[in-house]
Amino acid sequence: MDFLKSAVTAAIAKGSSFPVSLGDRVDIGDSIWTLHNGTKRDDSSACSVFAFDIAANKSRLPLAKNAVRKSRTLRHPGVIKVLDTIETETNLYIVTERVTPLTWPVKRRSLNEETAKWGLYSVASTLKFINEDASSVHGAVRASSVYTSESGEWKLGGFEVLSSMKEDDAIIYTYGSIVPDAARYTPPEVLKGGWDIIKRHPLAAVDAYGLGILIFEVFNGFFAGADQVGKTTNIPPSMQQSYKRLSTANPKLRLSPAHFVEQGKKHGGFFQTPLIRLSEDIESLGLKSDAEREEFIKYESSPPFKHLCEINIQANVTFPNGSELDNLSEDFPEDFFKMKVLPELLKSVEFGGGGSKVLGATLKIGAKLSADEFNSKLTPVVVRLFGNPDRALRVCLLDNLPLMIDNLPQKVVNDKIFPQMTSGFTDIAPVVREQTVKAVLSIINKLSDRIVNGELLKFLARTANDEQPGIRTNTTICLGRIARNLGPGTRSKVLIAAFTRSMRDPFSHARVAGLLALSATVDVYTEDDCASKILPAICPSLLDKEKLIRDQANKTLEVYLQRVRKFANTMADSTFPPTAPTESAKSEARIGTSNDKSWAGWAISSFTNKITTANGEIQTAADGSKPPEGDAARSASVPRPTKSSPSTQLELPKDPKRPSAQPLNRSMSDRPVPVVRQKEPEPMEDEDEVFDAWGAMDDNDPDVDPFTAAVASPKISSPDPAGKASAVPFDDGGEPDFAGWLAAKSQAKKNPLPKGLAKASSTNTVATRATVNTAKPRTVAPVKKPIDTKPKDEEIDDDWGDAWD
Template sequence: MYLRGPFADDNIRALQEDGSNCSIFSFDITANRSALPLAKNALKKLRTLRHPGVIKVLDTVESDTYIYIATERVVPLRWHVKRKSLSPETAKWGLYNIARTVKFINNEASSVHGSLKVASVYTTESGEWKLGGFEVLSNVKEDDAVIYTYGSLVPDSGRYTPPELASGWDALKRSPHSAVDAYGFGALVFEVFNGSFNGGDQAGQTKNIPPSMHSSYKRLTNANPKARLSVANFLEQGRRHGSFFDSPLIKLTDGIENLGVKTEEEREEFLDDLEQLTDDFPEDFFKMKVLPELLKSVEFGGGGPKAFGVVMKIATKLSNDDFESKVTPVLIRLFGNPDRAIRVCLLDNLPLMIDRLPQKLVNDKIFPQIVTGFTDVAPVVREQTLKSVLTLVPKLSDRTINGELLRYLAKTANDEQPGIRTNTTICLGKIAKHLGNSTRAKVLIAAFTRSLRDPFRTAHCASCPPSAPP
């Protein structure tokens, strides 16, 4: 993988022991010995700085000739910027996450990143933006911090260096330590919306930047470091009601992290917002972060039918492989759930999922769970179970259809609810082609004869040919 600066500009894909993807950042000591302090600093800070917005390190290897850092699977943000593949909503969401990370670095870690730009940001497989580029990240309390000596050695640093550092990086000590990162974050904002930042002449320019962000953004790159808006304050202003970080996607991504501890009222409100999905939202995030949380909420956290409805909305965009690995195992467990609201919801959504489910799975694992609904004390469960037969039949074996299924339909044909009796007759007529030759006539004659004697007029009509009088 790639850390702009001392690390190699390549994209090495690797597998962890469990088969999942990771990225490798590499540094050739022999070819870049003068930059070794930068590489060692990046290695140290990535190991020790823990925050959700920082690239996650899995392992590191040091030798006399190379440094390797294995991380979660990431790709450079600049790839997306060059392709102009970021929607405005996604761009704001990404900047919001980076701003939170920079705030942590400046405030809680009492440090300066010193190299904020598009080349220091990466995107994960879920689409989240993570911060790297730690070659000169330094704690301001350290007199011999790397940034004072090596700040100017980071590639392209001249383009991103704020004006107060023109005479040297020691000038950091005479300004608020957050001022350098504020200027760099302003450059990052410009790059995200325009593709590149060519130097101080573009600092504060608002071309292509969302109008709601203009005022706060321009203060990030104020020529006077003491008058510069810190990234923490930029984040605070953006979070205000109606401001640039008060967006549906940001609310959603913040909310999904705490879904399990929300009250029922908060969860309902969150799911209402989640139902208003748009194509502007990053599909990978929904697949890898939102979907698993919703599935957990449905199965364990009281998310209920509404959460499952959103699950199915997201699942329609999944590949067959992703559906099989992420959704199917939970579906199998949910069909065994005694909660009637969940069972009815599953049956309602069965047409949306049936084509994704293998025949053997439906016949051997799901159908045995569904048939308990034929004898449920709640009429609505019996009714929905009966209606599901037409969806299930193409996935059932002949033995199951002509055996277990017909035995249950014989019971619903005599149900106390006239609507269920009526629908049983209709169901038998529609699945007749799936019945065995030896049983078809016997079953249908018995069913239609019984229906003709039914005192419920609609049940009686269900057994009549379309042209026959009731």
Template sequence: MDFLKSAVASAIAKGSSFPFALGDRVDIGDSLWTLHNATKRDDGSACSVFTFDVASNKSRLPLAKNAVRKSRTLRHPGVIKVLDTIETDTSLYIMTERVVPLLWHVKRKSLSEETAKWGIYTIASTLKFINEDASSVHGAVRASSVFTSESGEWRLGGFDILSSMKEDDAIIYTYGSLVPDAARYTPPEIVKAGWDAVKRHPLGAVDAYGLGILIFEIFNGHFAGADQAGKTTNIPPSMQQSYKRLCTANPKIRLSASHFLEQGKRSGGFFQTPLIRLTEDIESLGLKDEAEREEFINELDQLSEDFPEDFFKMKVLPELLKSVEFGGGGPKVLSAILKIGTKLTPDEYNSRLTPVIVRLFGNPDRALRVCLLDNLPLMVDNLSQKIVNDKIFPQMTSGFTDVAPIVREQTVKAVLSVVGKLSDRTINGDLLKFLARTANDEQAGIRTNTTICLGKIAKNLGQGTRSKVLIAAFSRATRDPFVHARSAGLLALAATIEYFTEDDCASKILPAICPVLLDKEKLVRDQANKTLDVYLHRIRKFSSTMADSALPPPSTAEAAPDTARIGTSNDQSWSGWAISSFTNKIAAANGQIEPTANGGSAAVAETVRPASVPRLSKTASTTQPDLPAIRPTAALLGRSLSEQPAMVTQEEDDEETEDVYDAWGAIEDDEDEETAAADPFSAAIDTKLRSNAQPQKSTPVPYDDGGEPDFAGWLAAQSKAKAKKPLPKGLNKPTSTPLTPSRTTSTKPKTVVVPAKKIDTKPKDLDEDDGWGDAWD
């Protein structure tokens, strides 16, 4: 029957006329009230509802009505906050803030000593207010009358017999014994003389005894009866003396709640704890100066992890947020905020902290910015990608160019925390641009950290730009004057090898590593050798999979060409293998050279030679080429076949002869060119070799009887060529003075004998610098 009445009352409470919707029932032990979790209809916030069924507890109806009336009028931070009360013919309702019975924590023994002291301090302060300020007696102080709020703070309830001593007909005198389980908790003087004895003893004596019982229950879990009152089992040593005086049988010498507070708050007293001091100072944090605020934060840092998290979420955090945003709390307050934020759920974090963090990133205070960047790893997991990419990172970018080096350095370090929440466009656009600036920063540490940062975010870079950016950045780092920057560049190259192709490794990265192998610092040399080994191993592994040759296989119809022999077993010098290799190529030449368009049909006459040059026999010229056969290697200097000079004939002039030597301009001196151009020796030998190597289709060369060369004919040919083509500027003869007939009668040019260039065959001194390395400077 009682169950049916309770169900009907619950159904009525769920009607639209009530401002709340009842939820699950909460066990609060032996009580005349039933506790339910509930939600407010107007905003959906959580609340609790105490219900009293009139039909099942009609004899205790005066106690329930007294509780409703006192709940409306009594206001104190240590008292349950009442939102609304409803009285009907069948039920009474008290809607309060969301609370949980303290007995839950007591039975689970989940209260730490510091938290227990903090709660006892709150209840003692509330009793002091009731006894002294309100001139009232609670009359039922015990664990079942205490609740904890959402913030973890202790709240005093159970106002069934709360009475003002100024009232002659106070309910405590008449109905005090109707409180559930009153015999177990009643003080000795009340047991002897009844509740009227309250008038004859100190006003706070009854509540002081109840406070002592509450302390015993908190540290021991259960109170069996009056025999356990005053026992110090599990009671903190610093509190035992005062606790005994609370439980003394004589009410006249019993310690009141007010005096109990005073003893605990003395220097070194049991109420001198960081948590209690924090509770007293938190509401006035915005009014404190910088020194007091710093002292407050230091105490906050001393709190251990077993303190009530809900208190920090609901009470401390809002005050800290107001202080740092509007009261100039500074970096230390922000650090405390973020530490508390790690205990918030994602929904709580987004609703309480995220808006404030976004606003703080726009604050120009450098100390605050550095603190935000330092603690970014603690908060980034709770921030959405959209918030980080669209609101936080754009504010962070000012740190890359800040004049303070500490801000630039912390901004570079913070990239590792936010890169996972940035879009590809932001990473490969704005981020790389700013990192390019810090890679050239004047501070060596910032350059080093930029290299490390690039190495760690390599996987986040776009594939199109990743290898180019990393190779350029790390190669530059290996040339940095700061030793740790060079080491960081080498480490980054070794860590990001997977992002480079084999061609990049061989052609771009190894040339950057090799110079550092001889670094002046052993730290860098060792790391360079390690990195080099990593890249060489990869290149060798890849090269082992390559084909032996990229040339197509020769056809069976053609004879395989002779393989060029590099050097001989007898000649080990560098000149020996070069000459031997080229000689083999000349000896292996076969077939005919296609005639050129200009000189294919012209007869090639045997060029004249100086008397000092011996005649070359046909047999010798065809079987074994002389030393000047090295001259054709000029084609190896990069000229194409179309750029190679044509064969020299008797009709070619000096300018064509000079073109042959242009290919050697990198080796021979400028002053030797004119002498070489006037020397017919080389041209004659070159023509002989060409005529012996290739059959000519031109007219036969007249037989040479082996006599002296026809210098007159050669000079006449030269004069004829010069007459057809003007001399270069500066070599023309002056025309200001006309020639006389007597001077023009002789047309025979004067023969000029040009001595052959003497070649110094003496070997150079080995210690002499021949300038081979100048081109790499």
């Protein structure tokens, strides 16, 4: 039957002439009213509708009519705001602001102490107004008569028996006992003498008793009956004494709601809380003077701004260190801040002179808004504030940017906020530049690639060379953290240049930041950059004057070495193609082999490989004769040994010193081979003589620079294109031309010179042949007469070694 009645009521309310659309029904327990969530047709705003069915509750109709009448006339911030009242033949309607029954959080015991005190203060203040200013008695103060608005404020309702004591026929005298559940909440003196007895007691005695019961319900969740009145279970200690005086059985000794509020507002009283102070002053914040606003906000100047690296920067800007708004707990009613505090703070910031002092709390509250609420209430204000030239306001905006960046659309950040931020990179105040660099980390994910790799990097390049060392340091840290947001084309080039420069910074913390940034971004560089650019830049830091930097340099170096080594293990052993195995005869001719493990073995093997792997045939001598078989591996300039006269075999000189080696690319047939006998080395006495020895390479002619001769580019003899023997005999430059010497010796025997001139001539010849310069080399004419290299029976004078003297 109740469901049918509700359906009929809803059908009537949905008529075209009804100004409100009824929604879901809200449970309010035992009441003469049914509560519905509604929506106003004219502006689609939310509201609540209290509906009374006349046919179903004829006996309580006077109570409903009294509530409608009193709701129209009673106006107070602590009273439910009535938007409209509608009376029909079948129903009574009271349209109010959107409210929720307080019994819901009370039964769940979800109210914290701070919020409970704030709500009780509001109810007590409203009862003070009703009793003293309106000279009336509410008569039904309890949890079911209190509602919470959308802003979280507690609003007093339940005006069924609200009566003025100036009226002789007040409704409370006649109908006070038919209020639902009246027996449980009626004061003891009324139970004994009826409602008329209230005329002989203080006017506020009935409401004071009901306020005491409300306090017990709020902190305990449920009120069973009169035996619980006055018990202090779960009541805050600071409130217990005043609570007992509210609940006393003697109405003349009861503490009135007005006195209850007064005791709570004393210094150190239970109503001296930040939330209560805020709620009292927030609506008039825009009208307060600067002194009053300072007293409310309670900002204190902070010490000079401190850099990330503990560098003090002096600036004519102060920052909030704390305020009532900042000290508010996280469990305070969010709806109150969204609906009541936030709009007033925004007005104060923009128009009331609050500025940065109020902005910090405003943005903290805004962080609790949904994306839609933030965009509608805060985004337009934030965009306008970024255009404000006030430095303190700009620093506060940048400092709180992480709280609101998630709710800011990307288009707004790119088109409106970042262009305003760029002025902070070049501001004359160091603290503004510092906060601007830090704010980059908050907005980097909202910026487009064009801005990040264009404008942003240009501004960071300026701050990387800032006169303040802390700003340079934080720029390096910023680049390290946004490294992966940079484009692949500019990332490594920019980061390597920035970090290596930071490692040369005279400020020690900047050098540490550069090393840390390199360690954090090791994966963004190529292996070639790691080996050729970064590792050489790290090495000087290994011997830094600061131990902190040396330690970090070692850690960073190890990180890059591990990466380079890991990549080197994946590389091929060589880029040269594998060579075919050579013949055993050729291997025997090599001076060194690949198995040679000495430090110079690779160089000797490389040289001999080129010789032993040469292709083609050895050309014949100038006279057309071929070397005998079996001597193919012997040099043409070395005489062949004979079995008949083993004593005639030439022995190599025992002096290990040889003339300076000539370049391999020069044909020895184009210039004579120097035959010089080097002197025995003398022991060096000190280090200077060692360097002197390296400086004098030619003892015969000190004017000749051996390195100049070595790098000279002589004319290379080209091979015979027809494949015929060259007119110039081949000389490998490895040993003296013994065959040529024998021929010269035979000619000398035919035309002997005086003995005194022989050695001088040889010496002059040697000196002439040993001289190396840049003149055009002369070509040695081929010997026409065949050389007889066959050993003779007679003993040869073995004086060829004189040529080395």
